[in-house]
Amino acid sequence: MTGNYAIEARGLRKAFGDLTVLDSVDLRVESGTMLGVLGPNGAGKTTCVRILSTLLGADGGTATIAGHDVMKEPRAVRRVIGLTGQDTAVDELLTGEENLVMMGQLYRLGRSASQKRAVELLDQFGLTDAARRPVKTYSGGMRRRLDLAVSLINSPPVLFLDEPTTGLDPTSRMAMWETIRRLMAAGTTVLLTTQYLEEADQLADRVAVIDGGRVVAEGTADELKRKVGSERVELTFGEADLARARALFDGEHVGMQTLSMPIEGPSDVRDLLNRAASQNLDVKGFALHEPTLDDVFRTLTGAGPRTGATTAADTDGAATGAGAAVGAGATTGETA
Amino acid sequence: MNQAVAPKARPEFVLAAGDCLVLIRRSLRHLTRNMDEVIQSVVLPIMLLLLFRYLFGGAIQTGGPSYVNYVIAGVLVVSIAFSASATAVGVANDLQNGIVERFRTMPMFSSAMLVGHVVSAVLRNVLAVTLVVLVGLLVGFRPSASLGDWLVACGLLLLFITAISWLATLLGLLAGGVEAASGYAMILVFFPYASSALVPSESMPSVLRAFVENQPFTPIVNAVRGLLIGTPTGNSVWLSVVWWVPVLVLTMAFTVRYFRRHTGK
Numbered sequence: 001m002t003g004n005y006a007i008e009a010r011g012l013r014k015a016f017g018d019l020t021v022l023d024s025v026d027l028r029v030e031s032g033t034m035l036g037v038l039g040p041n042g043a044g045k046t047t048c049v050r051i052l053s054t055l056l057g058a059d060g061g062t063a064t065i066a067g068h069d070v071m072k073e074p075r076a077v078r079r080v081i082g083l084t085g086q087d088t089a090v091d092e093l094l095t096g097e098e099n100l101v102m103m104g105q106l107y108r109l110g111r112s113a114s115q116k117r118a119v120e121l122l123d124q125f126g127l128t129d130a131a132r133r134p135v136k137t138y139s140g141g142m143r144r145r146l147d148l149a150v151s152l153i154n155s156p157p158v159l160f161l162d163e164p165t166t167g168l169d170p171t172s173r174m175a176m177w178e179t180i181r182r183l184m185a186a187g188t189t190v191l192l193t194t195q196y197l198e199e200a201d202q203l204a205d206r207v208a209v210i211d212g213g214r215v216v217a218e219g220t221a222d223e224l225k226r227k228v229g230s231e232r233v234e235l236t237f238g239e240a241d242l243a244r245a246r247a248l249f250d251g252e253h254v255g256m257q258t259l260s261m262p263i264e265g266p267s268d269v270r271d272l273l274n275r276a277a278s279q280n281l282d283v284k285g286f287a288l289h290e291p292t293l294d295d296v297f298r299t300l301t302g303a304g305p306r307t308g309a310t311t312a313a314d315t316d317g318a319a320t321g322a323g324a325a326v327g328a329g330a331t332t333g334e335t336a
Numbered sequence: 337m338n339q340a341v342a343p344k345a346r347p348e349f350v351l352a353a354g355d356c357l358v359l360i361r362r363s364l365r366h367l368t369r370n371m372d373e374v375i376q377s378v379v380l381p382i383m384l385l386l387l388f389r390y391l392f393g394g395a396i397q398t399g400g401p402s403y404v405n406y407v408i409a410g411v412l413v414v415s416i417a418f419s420a421s422a423t424a425v426g427v428a429n430d431l432q433n434g435i436v437e438r439f440r441t442m443p444m445f446s447s448a449m450l451v452g453h454v455v456s457a458v459l460r461n462v463l464a465v466t467l468v469v470l471v472g473l474l475v476g477f478r479p480s481a482s483l484g485d486w487l488v489a490c491g492l493l494l495l496f497i498t499a500i501s502w503l504a505t506l507l508g509l510l511a512g513g514v515e516a517a518s519g520y521a522m523i524l525v526f527f528p529y530a531s532s533a534l535v536p537s538e539s540m541p542s543v544l545r546a547f548v549e550n551q552p553f554t555p556i557v558n559a560v561r562g563l564l565i566g567t568p569t570g571n572s573v574w575l576s577v578v579w580w581v582p583v584l585v586l587t588m589a590f591t592v593r594y595f596r597r598h599t600g601k
Contacts, residue, residue, distance in 0.1 A: 053441045078443040087434035091362065093369040105358045106444045108351055134369065150438070 006031040006158050006189035007052065011061035014047055014213075021047045023213035024061065027191075029206075031157075034180075034190040036204030038197065040301050044213045045193040046086065049162045052191070053083045065158055082151035083160045088143045089150075090135050096146050097122060097131040100153055107154040114153070121149040125179065141172030148179065159183065161192040165199060177202060197294050211301040225291040228299050233269055234260045235276065236285030245281050260289065352445035359452030366426070367456055373422055377460050381415035381468045388534065389475050396535055401565050404476040409561035410533030412468055413553060416461055416497055417528045420504035421521040423457040427508025428517035447592045450505055457501035458494070465493060480566040489563040492576050496556050499584035500524065506591040509598075527553045552579035 007029040014022040022044045029035040039045050050056040052063055054074040062069065068076040090099045097118055104114025122131045125145040130138060135146065144164065151159065161180065165173040180203055184190060194200055200207045201221045209217040209224070217224055236258045237245045249272070251259035263269055276283050367374055388411060393403040400406075430436050430449065439449055469477070481489065504521050511517035530544070531537075531553040537545050548554055555575035562569030 055437060055440055075443050078441055081441060083438070083441045085434060085437060087437075089434035089438035091435055092433070093366050094362065098365070102358055102362055103438075103442070106355055106439070106442055106448075108346075108354070108443075 004030050005064075006066055007035070007064075007191055009048070009052065009061065009063040012048065012051060012058050012063060013060035014044075014051065014056070014058050021213050022051075022058070025210065025213065025215055027208055027215065029189055029191055031189050032184075032187045033205040034184055034192055034203055036200030036207045037191060037193040037210055038195070038200050038207055038297060039193075039210035040195065040297075043210045043301070045210055046162055048210070049083070049085075049160050049191065049193060053081055053160050054078055079154075080156055081158045081160060082154070082156035083162070084144075084148050084151045084164050085162045086166060088147040090143065090147055092136040093134055095132050095134055096127050096138070096142075096149075099135060099146065099150055103150050104153045109154065117153055117155075121152060125149045141168055141175065144168060144172070144176060145179070148176070152183075156188070158189045159191075161190060163193055163195065165194070165196065173199075197292065197297050201292075209296065209300045216300045217296065224296045228296045229291045230262045230264060231291070232260050232289040233263050233272060234258050234285075234287040234289055235272065235283055236287075237276075238282035238284055241281045244279065245276070248275060248279060248281070258285070352448065355445040355448035356451045359448045360455045361452075363426075363452040363456035364459070367460060374460065374463075377419050377422055378464050378467055380418060381411060381464045382471050384414060385411045385468055385471060386475065392534075397539075398536055399538065401567060402476065404472065405478060405565045406536075406561065406567075407534060408469070408472045408477050409557050409564060410528070410531075411472075412465055412493065412560065413496070413531070413533050413557050414525065414528045415464055415468060416493075416500055417524045417553075419457065419461050419464065420500050420507070420524045421518050422460070423453060423501055423504035424508035424511065424517040424521040425514055426457075427453050427505050428511050428514045431509070432513060447595060450591060450595060453505050453508075454498070454501045457504065458497050461497040461501070462494075465497075479564045481564045485563040488573065489560050492556060492559055492563075492573070492580075495577070495580050495584065499580045499587065502584060502587040502591055506587055506594070509591065509595060527551060528557070531557055533557045552576075552583065555579060 005028045007027065009025060009027045012022050012025040012027075013020075025044065025048060027035065027037070027048070037045050037048065047056065051058045052065065052070060054070050054077050057071065062071070064070065065077045066080045068080070070077050091102070094102065100118035100121055101111070101114045104117055105111060107114075109117065119128075122128045125148070127142060127146060127149065130142060135143065138146065148161075148164065164180070165176050168176060177199070180190070180192070184203075192200070192204060204221065206219060207217075207221050207224055208215050217227065219227070234254060235245070235249075235251075236255070239257060242257050245259060246253065249259055249261055251261040254260045261272060263272070273283065385408070388407045389404045393407070396403055398406040427450075430453075436449065439446055479486075503524070507520045507524075508517045511520050531548055531551060533553065537548045537554070540548060555572040556579075558567075558572035559569050559576045561567055562572060
């Protein structure tokens with residue numbers, strides 16, 4: 001076991017028949033931090049979580065959770081993890097409280113300790129009023145909260161959250177984020193998979209972008225954003241001026257009459273506007289565009305960049321190239 | 337870093353038995369919350385009994401006992417086979433719902449879930465069997481069994497119910513979903529129909545008769561019938577044991593093994 005990593009995977013491989021789902025995945029999560037695993041549907045996120053939580057055997061590679069090998073010591077691993085998957089895994093016919101107590105007993109906490117912990121969790125998740133109602137009467141948000149509460153019944157030091165907010169309305173999603181932040185504050189190590197870039201940006205200490213069974217980028221959200229491109233300014237011109245503006249600015253055509261140009265600082269903005277003014281170009285609109293994880297995601301996973309960012313084309317040339325066709329001939333932000 | 341709550345130190349088999357109890361309680365709660373299922377599993381057998389007693393009763397010659405006395409053992413066995421469907425659906429439902437996935441990420445005795453399903457299925461069947469016998473008594477069933485005969489008959493039925501319940505659990509695991517589970521389990525209903533449950537095998541064409549007389553549902557029907565109303569049991573009691581004990585043991589072993597090896601979905 002190496003130092004401080006609560007979750008460590010090296011070279012994980014998994015294929016289902018001819019379909020390679022994981023092609024040598026490396027992941028590390030330091031104790032007490034959260035890694036956001038970001039990727040499109042079918043990227044291998046869930047397969048990864050299933051291997052790390054002992055649900056699925058890997059074809060190759062190794063993984064340890066809190067120092068325990070997931071393949072060789074699954075029981076030891078199961079004692080220290082909690083998993084909230086994409087489907088709510090609670091019993092619909094039992095009440096919320098019965099679910100929690102049952103799971104506590106299956107963790108062998110004993111009846112009274114399970115009962116006590118259940119009451120705590122119901123309170124913490126705002127489910128006390130619904131505690132004696134069958135789960136089938138719960139709303140989607142309540143179900144997810146209960147599902148997460150159940151995953152915490154044994155106070156696991158390592159938690160896997162597999163798309164915990166997929167299908168939730170915005171209010172429930174915010175509430176779930178708050179809950180997750182509180183867990184983080186209590187020192188839980190979390191591996192969170194998501195397709196929502198904002199979710200990873202909001203919650204995770206580090207982000208791994210996974211696509212086609214490989215980790216294609218890893219770092220803090222800011223590092224990844226910087227990797228994809230600099231800040232950009234978007235100028236919208238009058239219809240009559242567009243052609244001249246395109247000749248003048250080496251920008252990417254991102255909207256009807258809008259060009260997008262990379263900038264390095266405020267002086268570049270002054271420069272651009274001065275050049276426009278000197279040519280009597282009518283600037284009708286102005287917007288600053290910060291690189292988002294959205295850009296990172298689109299670029300790295302080949303979903304096609306929205307603005308520029310062909311710089312990462314080397315990771316996935318063909319797909320990115322196709323996606324960037326809108327901005328033909330555009331130059332884009334430089335990366336370090 | 338917070339620590340996982342440590343489990344109490346006890347021998348593994350005690351913990352495993354505890355897990356079974358927890359999940360048996362869960363399955364029993366399902367029975368009490370899912371009254372539709374209970375009503376179906378009780379009403380259907382009684383309807384079958386009344387149907388055969390009054391609709392076909394006059395037309396079928398048993399060559400001895402009155403039809404209601406003849407058919408009661410058959411109705412019991414058909415009902416038990418029918419109930420396999422509900423059991424298989426319950427198991428498939430758990431798999432589909434994702435709760436099995438959760439159980440698998442927990443340091444528990446995973447087969448406890450199967451035990452829970454089987455125990456509740458057995459209890460559901462015992463309830464149905466008891467009610468069929470009671471209603472039978474109201475519509476003309478007159479058993480001649482001694483206490484010993486009753487005990488042997490109950491023992492055989494319990495063996496049969498348990499074996500069918502494990503078989504149904506296995507079908508629920510193998511089926512790809514709830515509908516498929518229900519469909520596969522219905523295949524089990526075919527066997528008691530093609531047995532001596534409802535009509536004497538002597539009345540059947542020779543090919544069918546050969547099948548009927550050598551398939552495992554016939555001895556259990558003949559044994560229970562003989563014990564209850566005094567028709568000759570021949571070797572059907574021990575044939576029932578010879579058929580159904582291995583079915584029970586092998587199905588149970590295979591089901592547990594299959595469940596351990598294969599992930600929930």
